[in-house]
């Protein structure tokens with residue numbers, strides 16, 4: 280039997296980030312991850328390109344991991360939002376916001392490699408993999424877990440169990456925590472392409488979000504002159520798009536996106552992800568809490584899922600460090616209560632915003648289309664509205680935990696608020 284302060288189920292992008300963030304705090308931590316270390320494919324560290332907000336880059340700085348991630352991260356200097364075939368468009372600019380970049384684009388695989396290397400090197404973190412949760416019991420003082428590690432059963436106990444096991448969270452299901460869940464009937468098809476020569480009218484470091492009649496299409500600047508494509512397609516269309524030859528795929532993409540990046544070449548392998556909205560109604564049970572996709576799974580239209588999960592990590596790290604310093608129970612009400620109060624409103628807000636965007640921009644009804652074009656134009660012409668939106672998506676609003684200010688979780692400085 281092994282006893283820990285914290286057991287994290289799921290060592291994907293969010294679970295691994297929490298463990299790394301807490302590695303120097305003295306808390307005894309175990310990470311239980313289903314995928315083997317040498318598995319050729321990982322469900323979290325895959326081909327996805329992730330738009331990281333400036334706030335997320337700061338959190339990685341606080342974790343001391345940004346120097347490992349930055350070489351693979353391309354800065355976003357400008358965002359261009361448009362509605363295909365219509366007049367509305369909007370721009371966001373890093374310079375207008377007084378920041379070096381609005382965010383960064385990095386591959387999930389590169390972030391996973393950096394997180395994994397840190398997990399393996401940390402003497403205070405027990406990394407159990409390939410491992411799966413087999414049984415779970417909650418008593419007043421402890422959570423008891425039965426875990427199969429490489430086929431062998433192990434018993435673990437902990438003050439707190441953190442479920443970071445993704446959208447299909449087995450912890451959440453075992454505890455029968457209820458969710459609001461809706462499938463969109465769309466897939467996100469991802470790939471990378473390389474523009475042959477970017478026209479001079481297009482500024483370097485521009486991320487494009489283009490709303491089309493069948494869903495949003497994003498092209499995100501990456502390192503080595505590549506662009507990450509996130510093409511939202513109705514599920515009935517997916518097989519056809521995946522099955523296109525490279526030439527036909529580029530032709531179809533170019534027809535949807537237009538000429539802003541000139542001729543697109545060298546498409547990579549295409550992968551499809553089904554899209555859904557899932558929001559847990561309840562983030563905690565006695566000695567258990569949900570973070571990342573286990574608590575919220577979003578449409579990727581505004582690139583917010585992992586950013587929201589990293590803010591869960593930053594808030595939770597603050598609460599755990601404060602509880603530890605004041606000799607409070609890290610699995611008790613001093614952590615669980617404030618975690619719910621601080622995170623649930625932001626989960627609901629960001630889920631509502633992304634869901635609204637995803638649905639508004641596929642609505643072909645004339646008045647809705649006209650209104651959204653006016654909305655985009657209004658956003659472009661009204662600096663305060665634009666500024667507010669940019670700050671919200673940069674993760675620069677609200678309470679700023681230590682990690683979100685670029686400080687280590689164990690820093691002695693208190694958290695601050697910035698509205």
Ligand SMILES: Cc1cc2nc3c(=O)[nH]c(=O)nc-3n(C[C@H](O)[C@H](O)[C@H](O)COP(=O)(O)OP(=O)(O)OC[C@H]3O[C@@H](n4cnc5c(N)ncnc54)[C@H](O)[C@@H]3O)c2cc1C
Nearest residue numbers: 289291292293313323330444445571572582583584585586
């Ligand atoms: C196409 C696409 C584009 C996206 N783009 C962006 C973007 O630009 N910006 C952004 O912020 N977000 C983006 N996201 C969202 C982002 O990918 C997710 O929010 C993020 O991966 C969630 O990480 P997670 O660790 O919570 O969950 P997951 O990535 O699902 O990881 C869960 C982990 O738990 C493990 N696990 C599962 N069950 C068990 C078990 N029973 N026992 C042990 N381990 C288990 C899994 O092996 C996995 O490692 C995008 C998503 C998609 C689909």
